[in-house]
Amino acid sequence: MREIVDLDSGSAATIFSFIKIPRDNPREELGMIELENSLSQAIWKMFDGIRVSVSERLGVDEADILLTDARVIGVKIDGNQIINPSGFTGRELEILLALTMVKRDKFIEGKELFEGGSVRAYLIAKETGFEDSIYVEVGDNSTTIFEVTPHGVSYVNNFDWGVAKLTDSIREEFGVEQTTAQGMYERHAGGEVSEHVRKKMDKIFYDTLAEFINGVIIGIKSARNTKNDLPPIYLHTFFPIPEGLHRKRFSFGNKRMRFLPSAAGSDIEVFASDEVHNRYDELNQLARRRIKWLMPTA
Template sequence: VSDIEGVVRSCEKAINKAAEMCGESPNQVILGIAGELVKGKTTTVHYERLKPKSKIDLPELKNIIQKVQWKAFDKVRKQLSWETGLPEIDVRLINAAIVDVRIDGYRVTNPVGFQGKDITISVFNAYAPLIHLGALQTIASELGLDLLSIAAEPYAVARCLGIEDKVEFSAIFIDIGGGTTDVAVVRNGGLEGTRMFALGGKAFTKRIADQLSMNFEQAEKVKIQYSKNQLSPDYTKKVKDALETDCRVWLSGVELALEEYSEDDLLPSKILLCGGGSALPGIRTALLSNAWGENLAFARNPKIKFIRPPDVKNITDETGKLTSTQDVTPMALANLALDFTGNEDILGGVLRRAVKLMQS
């Protein structure tokens, strides 16, 4: 966020318009965050119990989860320090989720009360630099809203289909926003990690503006018309040629983002797209081409599908205005907000308390 006041003004206009539409004014907000320095990763810890015949209780579970969290926190600080060249970056844990729990190799939803020797717990954590979080907290305060949560946007998108309990579900989620592309990898119903890089729809708009000699606003209109196949054949070819190089660069960014997830296991062949930039024809063409993936191991040839607003779990659009892939991310955040209103399970409660301890 480079202009907090400008963002606040834009948010106020949007909130007022939405409040008029539904006849209610909100008092809470969930904010999404994305960017190259927002890190999301699943950490797995194997824990050998000294007394395998005794039943697992809450204090023991709390101790294990805290060990997982501090181990993950130490890893991400070192990673950010290496990437930025700075000795130490002040980062904060923004959200976390239990991905997998196993006792002696058997998957369980709640380990309390079970016996066993070996416990394996996998937790997904998302972190962001403190400076980014401070800006979002200021925005919420200026809007007069209670900040319910700050969430990593790719985490919200990966959760929006309601696949947490579907152990057979695996997919790559790609959200192409204005400034960044967010990539999330889900294997066996669990979020393995997220990566982001700074190339999104604005870069494509700028390329059209430069190549076709027009201002940014005109180029944005042309890009949207191109995405909707509303240009003449000759003009369509000009735009396609102008964006060809950028699509290749974008594809190499996706390849780099996925490399670490293909080192030990095959990548999911299902690729789910959302975000305004995903509507560009060149994006889908690039993903289906043979120009990438030589360094990646896919289970099968990738299949591309778009996430549409009706696909988002628990959110019903009664306005009929949410029709685009760019509407999916805010709807995914709304779906995530519903988690705060439901009943919390034991495992979630232990994790939430561990997160609060680390955030304090």
């Protein structure tokens, strides 16, 4: 297996989407030639539909984006999941595709490149059957939000808030060096402080968290109609968080919002080694040939 590179949402876009291809002769059995033609149509249809929005999101011209990966994740006929679609009849073929587009200056020859946050959102979608949900990922300095729907996984937005905000607040409150503040936060998150210190640290944590909560609310409102019930909201952080956070409810207008822990082990290595890629190996080989035709420089 080639080395896997986890890129941020400002460097790459991995898009998961169900693409529907109507069949001209629904009563005829689906053969390999038709399947290959349908896959080519699906890749082009998806690529053509996302390249403008991806270039805008990544902040570069379309000419500076490379289509580096295309793979089949699933196939349905008339809404029914099929492992091997050859020989089936039906009106409509539906292909779940994952396309990855990377900024030219982030491309690395010979490595598998993915937008890590989108892949982790997909792994949650896979477990929940693509039920409506929100996936929130927090790093050192930024938060990224993804939306999961029955149609696929899509990027929502990104805003400046990460663990650095928490350690900065601790540093300012206690007048300590940054490394000391980081150690204090980690002990607090791990429950390794006295009750007196915990209460003071909790206040700092939740006061600083208010900016994060507001950013998440703005992101969710931009993605969906919040007049309806809120979908499950999954939270993944690349740093420890106090245990009580997942039990706490936060105000969202007249609703209450709760962050659910994301599935353990949801990472891009899990996705890259998924047996589904072997199941659709022949189609994936074709998909890789098609992206070279669409974008030879990739």
